[in-house]
Amino acid sequence: MEVLNNLAGGFATALQANNLLFLIAGCLLGLIIGVLPGLGGTSGVAILLPISVHIASSNSPTTAIIFLAGIYWGALFGGVITSILFNIPGEPWAVALLFDGYPLAKRLGKPGVALSSSFLASWVGALFATILLTFLAKELADYAIRFGPAELFAVFVLSFATLIGLGAESPMKAVMMVGFGLLLAAIGFDTITGEPRLAFGQIGLLSGVGFVPVTIGLFGIGEIIASADERGVGYVEKIAARVGLKDVLESIRALGKRLGLVIANGVIGFFFGSLPGHGATAGSFLGYGLARQWSRNKENFGKGEISGIMAPQAAADASAVGSLVPMLSLGVPGSPTSAVMMAGLFIWGLQPGPLLFVDHPGFVWGLMASIYLGHLFTFVICLLAVPLLALIMRAPHGILTPFIVIISVIGAYSLNNEMKDVAVAIIFGIIGYWLRKMKYPLAPLVVALVLGDATERELRKALIGSQGDPSVFVTSPISAILIALAAVLLAWPLVSRALRRRAAPATSH
Amino acid sequence: MRPYEAATAAIFVLIAAVAMFDTRSGALPTSAAGLPGGLRGGWYPFWSAFVIAAAGIAVLFRALRAPAAAEGVFKDRGAVFDLAKFVIPMALTAYLMSDKLLGFYLASAAYVAYYAAFVARYRWYWSLAAALAIPLVVFLIFEVGFKALLPKSFLYPDLPF
Numbered sequence: 001m002e003v004l005n006n007l008a009g010g011f012a013t014a015l016q017a018n019n020l021l022f023l024i025a026g027c028l029l030g031l032i033i034g035v036l037p038g039l040g041g042t043s044g045v046a047i048l049l050p051i052s053v054h055i056a057s058s059n060s061p062t063t064a065i066i067f068l069a070g071i072y073w074g075a076l077f078g079g080v081i082t083s084i085l086f087n088i089p090g091e092p093w094a095v096a097l098l099f100d101g102y103p104l105a106k107r108l109g110k111p112g113v114a115l116s117s118s119f120l121a122s123w124v125g126a127l128f129a130t131i132l133l134t135f136l137a138k139e140l141a142d143y144a145i146r147f148g149p150a151e152l153f154a155v156f157v158l159s160f161a162t163l164i165g166l167g168a169e170s171p172m173k174a175v176m177m178v179g180f181g182l183l184l185a186a187i188g189f190d191t192i193t194g195e196p197r198l199a200f201g202q203i204g205l206l207s208g209v210g211f212v213p214v215t216i217g218l219f220g221i222g223e224i225i226a227s228a229d230e231r232g233v234g235y236v237e238k239i240a241a242r243v244g245l246k247d248v249l250e251s252i253r254a255l256g257k258r259l260g261l262v263i264a265n266g267v268i269g270f271f272f273g274s275l276p277g278h279g280a281t282a283g284s285f286l287g288y289g290l291a292r293q294w295s296r297n298k299e300n301f302g303k304g305e306i307s308g309i310m311a312p313q314a315a316a317d318a319s320a321v322g323s324l325v326p327m328l329s330l331g332v333p334g335s336p337t338s339a340v341m342m343a344g345l346f347i348w349g350l351q352p353g354p355l356l357f358v359d360h361p362g363f364v365w366g367l368m369a370s371i372y373l374g375h376l377f378t379f380v381i382c383l384l385a386v387p388l389l390a391l392i393m394r395a396p397h398g399i400l401t402p403f404i405v406i407i408s409v410i411g412a413y414s415l416n417n418e419m420k421d422v423a424v425a426i427i428f429g430i431i432g433y434w435l436r437k438m439k440y441p442l443a444p445l446v447v448a449l450v451l452g453d454a455t456e457r458e459l460r461k462a463l464i465g466s467q468g469d470p471s472v473f474v475t476s477p478i479s480a481i482l483i484a485l486a487a488v489l490l491a492w493p494l495v496s497r498a499l500r501r502r503a504a505p506a507t508s509h
Numbered sequence: 510m511r512p513y514e515a516a517t518a519a520i521f522v523l524i525a526a527v528a529m530f531d532t533r534s535g536a537l538p539t540s541a542a543g544l545p546g547g548l549r550g551g552w553y554p555f556w557s558a559f560v561i562a563a564a565g566i567a568v569l570f571r572a573l574r575a576p577a578a579a580e581g582v583f584k585d586r587g588a589v590f591d592l593a594k595f596v597i598p599m600a601l602t603a604y605l606m607s608d609k610l611l612g613f614y615l616a617s618a619a620y621v622a623y624y625a626a627f628v629a630r631y632r633w634y635w636s637l638a639a640a641l642a643i644p645l646v647v648f649l650i651f652e653v654g655f656k657a658l659l660p661k662s663f664l665y666p667d668l669p670f
Contacts, residue, residue: 054657172564172571176521179560183528186557190550197550198531221599228595229588398629399639402621405599406647409606410613414657419607426603430596437582438517456553468538468547 003135010365013062014373022055022063023370026070027378033071034078035389036400041075041320042337043219047407049212049344050414061348062363066370068341069324073126073374076317077382080118081389084309085111096284096316100301100308108304112247113254115386117306118313120251123379124259125266125314129321130371132270137368140329141354149461150472152331154482156455158489159332162275163444165489170439177435177444184209185452192460204420211343211449213412217425218442219336220408222432224401229433248383254306261291261307262314269315273322274334283322287315321371327352328364332451336443339450347415511572513582518569521561528558598623612662614644614670644670 013019033044045068056064079094084101101118105111147155164174187198188208199205255262268290269283291311292301301308323334331353333339345352356364382389412425435442466472474480529536535551583589602620605611611619622640625631631639648670651657661670 050657170568172567175564176518176561176568179525179557179564180521182557183525183554183561186554193550195535195550197554198528200531225592225596229592396629396631398625398631399621399643401629402617402624402639403643405602406617406620406643409603410647410651410657410659413606413613413659414651417658419603419660422603422606426600429599434517438514440517459553460548463548468540 003138006138006361006365007134007369009362010367010369011372013362013366014066014369018059019063019066019366019370020373022059022067023070023374024377026067027074027374027381030071030074030076031078031378031381031389032074034075035081036078036404040079040219040223041072042215042335042340043223044071044075045337045340046212046215046218047220047404047411049216049340049347050411052344053347053415056344056348061345061350061360062366064344064348065341065363065367066374068344069367069370070374070378072320072337072341073317073371073378076320077119077122077378078389080115080122080313081382081386084114084118094284094316096288096312097309099288100303100305103302104304104306104309110247110304112244113250113306114304114309116247116383117251117254118309119379119382120248120255121262121310121314122317123375124255124262125269126317126321126375127372128263128266129270129273129318130368130375132267133321133325133371134368137325137328137364138357140325141357144330145354145358147354147478148476149458149465150476150479151482153455153458153462154473154476154479154486155330155332156451156458158482158486159326159451160444160448161486161489163441163447165492169441171493173440174444177440177442178448181445181448181450182452182455184214185211185449186456191453191457209424210415210421211446212347212415213421213424214428214449215340215343215446216408216412217428217430218432218435218446219340220411221405221425221429222436222442224404224408225429225433226436228401229437251306255310258307258310261294262310265290265311265315266318269318270322270325272315273319274325283319284312284316287312290315317375324367324371328356328367329354331454333447336446339443339446343450511575511578514572514575515569518565518572522565522569525558525562525565529555529562532558594628606660608660609663612665612670613659614648615662615664617644617647 014023029048030041030044034041048071049068052064052068055067080097080101083094083097084105087098087102087106097118101114104114144155160178163178164171183198185208188206189195190197196206265287269287272283272286288308288311291307292298295301295305295307297305297307320335320337323338326332326334327338327342331342331351333342342352350356350360350363408425408429409422412421413419415421432442435445462472463470472479473483532551532555535549536555538547538552539549540547583592598620602616605616605619606613610616618640621643622636625636625639626633647659652659662668664670
């Protein structure tokens with residue numbers, strides 16, 4: 001009952017005219033960003049983060065987070081359009097949509113059904129995930145509020161371990177990226193002893209490396225360099241489409257037959273998304289795999305099977321919602337996009353984590369209510385405006401590319417009005433491009449950079465409390481369990497490789 | 510061997526080595542009086558760098574032993590040149606945007622004109638139109654809408670940009 005009362009208060013906040021306006025603006029911008037080649041939710045949120053500072057100061061941090069979250073939801077829906085109509089995934093998680101979305105649109109000539117069933121699954125999946133978020137985030141926060149420094153440090157270690165142990169193509173590269181993020185976060189004065197670190201006599205480095213210019217560089221400029229590198233590789237075939245009432249009705253009927261699958265994928269996506277660092281990509285692939293596994297028509301997959309569209313889309317959107325759980329309850333980002341949103345919270349003067357529910361309930365519940373509204377708005381806009389959104393994809397590169405570069409530069413500059421930050425963004429743009437090319441995962445780098453200071457702070461606080469005795473991390477049961485879990489996750493890539501090696505000779509006989 | 514992968518890992522190992530050298534005095538916990546928790550400021554960055562170095566050596570070793578990839582990192586030399594045509598002007602523009610040089614608006618206009626005319630190969634009048642329109646749109650959104658002050662050129666305050 002208390003949750004419902006809080007949520008009602010959240011709706012009252014989210015429905016205020018300015019919040020509603022920025023929510024719709026965020027959703028529209030997110031849709032445009034999601035459709036644009038070379039940009040995704042993370043880069044969109046990173047580039048527009050400095051604007052959110054102006055929004056937070058002229059309105060409130062609640063308006064700013066509603067705006068950023070709107071971009072996230074909009075980009076998730078926008079990526080659908082490029083995948084289905086152009087066979088180009090706007091974001092990595094949209095790759096799973098290519099398998100059946102494009103064939104349904106092209107081979108079977110049903111682009112409207114492909115789009116509307118995807119939007120519908122996205123909305124339903126997100127709706128269930130948001131209900132779970134509403135009821136579980138507060139519970140988790142109430143539990144986490146009792147955590148001391150040792151437990152919090154263990155939570156951070158576990159989040160790094162999940163980034164390394166689960167899903168990373170090369171765990172060693174993920175380890176390097178975590179270390180690099182922690183190292184970057186450590187540049188500047190040590191907040192406890194006041195010693196300068198890694199400044200090499202440069203005054204500019206004493207204030208540290210800001211995560212906003214780094215993320216704008218890695219995700220905004222890095223993406224645009226990568227897309228400039230890949231451009232012209234293939235011919236882009238587009239399919240004209242609009243979503244008619246007939247398509248929506250057919251999709252609703254299809255959803256009716258697959259409601260269990262969509263809800264199950266929404267729930268699974270939500271829990272998968274709430275693991276730090278994973279977000280929508282892993283969720284969408286998992287959703288596709290499960291749909292195929294559970295289907296009685298496996299042979300239809302890859303040929304335009306609606307389950308192959310609905311399942312990954314429901315899981316992807318639910319994962320994105322799930323990624324807010326650790327951010328709100330523990331102060332740990334669940335995805336690269338929520339890492340950037342979390343950076344926003346720091347800049348607006350808020351401390352992400354369980355105390356948010358106590359100190360800023362209006363902020364948390366306003367955000368939650370805006371998730372319900374944001375998905376509904378985006379869903380309706382998508383149904384009405386597909387032809388217009390598809391036109392964006394045809395915007396000329398010659399104008400779009402320099403425009404995105406200029407917006408990224410403004411984003412990096414306007415936070416502190418310093419050209420140093422622009423230089424950092426450009427340098428990390430080039431680094432981000434190269435790391436992508438060399439297949440280094442960027443999510444561990446960003447998460448470690450955002451969490452680096454907090455991880456060190458909690459580690460040192462725990463050691464100060466125990467007078468330097470490191471056993472404090474294993475004498476607390478919660479901390480011990482979390483660190484043991486982290487150790488298992490870190491060892492998992494080695495164990496699974498050993499198991500595969502043992503299985504290989506056995507199967508070859 | 511995969512030379513680009515090996516070189517990338519080696520650069521990370523080098524960065525880690527420099528960071529470890531810089532923070533070596535804090536590498537080990539100490540029982541010195543007055544030091545909170547027994548850790549100096551260098552402890553955390555030293556061991557973060559150690560993690561990079563250890564994993565970096567493993568990646569480097571694997572890159573040296575792995576057979577060369579079937580596809581190169583770049584398609585051909587032309588691809589590297591195309592990339593340079595994109596990245597170098599972008600970095601130069603960022604430098605020229607500084608206060609009292611070209612400032613944000615003139616540098617942006619020059620960059621858009623360059624990109625439209627020489628990379629995208631638009632006709633000169635479309636390039637000129639884009640070079641005027643984009644800075645104007647940016648001015649209206651950021652300077653007028655969000656009251657964000659962007660760097661001005663050496664012509665300021667004689668001209669508004």
